[in-house]
Amino acid sequence: MKDLTITAIIKVYQYDELNEADQSLMKTAMEATARSYAPYSHFSVGAAALLNDGTIVTGTNQENAAYPSGLCAERTTLFYANSQYPDQPIKTLAIAARTEKDFIEKPIPPCGACRQVILETEKRYGQPIRILLYGKECIYEVKSIGDLLPLSFDASAMEE
Numbered sequence: 156m157k158d159l160t161i162t163a164i165i166k167v168y169q170y171d172e173l174n175e176a177d178q179s180l181m182k183t184a185m186e187a188t189a190r191s192y193a194p195y196s197h198f199s200v201g202a203a204a205l206l207n208d209g210t211i212v213t214g215t216n217q218e219n220a221a222y223p224s225g226l227c228a229e230r231t232t233l234f235y236a237n238s239q240y241p242d243q244p245i246k247t248l249a250i251a252a253r254t255e256k257d258f259i260e261k262p263i264p265p266c267g268a269c270r271q272v273i274l275e276t277e278k279r280y281g282q283p284i285r286i287l288l289y290g291k292e293c294i295y296e297v298k299s300i301g302d303l304l305p306l307s308f309d310a311s312a313m314e315e
């Protein structure tokens with residue numbers, strides 16, 4: 156028996172420490188929360204994706220009375236970006252979330268399904284997606300989804 160140790164590198168920033176481009180992308184994600192449709196959870200999530208060519212697309216969570224029919228902001232954004240700009244890999248994905256009161260204190264953790272879709276998107280384009288997670292306390296940055304999804308499943312597992 157032996158232990159397998161998996162490490163993740165997460166950089167922790169104050170908003171002011173982000174460069175101008177990242178601050179602006181994060182602001183775009185924060186503003187997007189206003190366009191969320193979240194009548195059930197009252198938890199509004201916004202995401203902004205910076206594509207290789209500089210285009211920025213946003214998305215929000217879209218809920219449904221049949222709860223599982225709704226979709227998270229991250230997947231809405233990735234699917235929209237990949238539908239509209241299938242030739243453009245995503246460089247950076249900024250995510251922010253708020254309750255009716257205010258933005259949340261701790262960096263927003265993407266759900267497992269969204270992590271899986273981010274992974275597929277990285278594999279599809281052969282390029283890591285840098286992720287910025289907003290919290291009022293601090294912002295997390297990871298260079299790739301691998302830091303949020305260790306021991307991940309992708310198509311390579313099905314190859315012989």
Ligand code: THU
Pocket residue numbers: 193196198199200215216217218225226227228229263264265266269
């Ligand atoms: N949600 C997201 O959009 N992204 C996340 O990272 C976590 C959760 C949404 C799904 C649902 O509309 C609401 O937040 C509460 O779970």
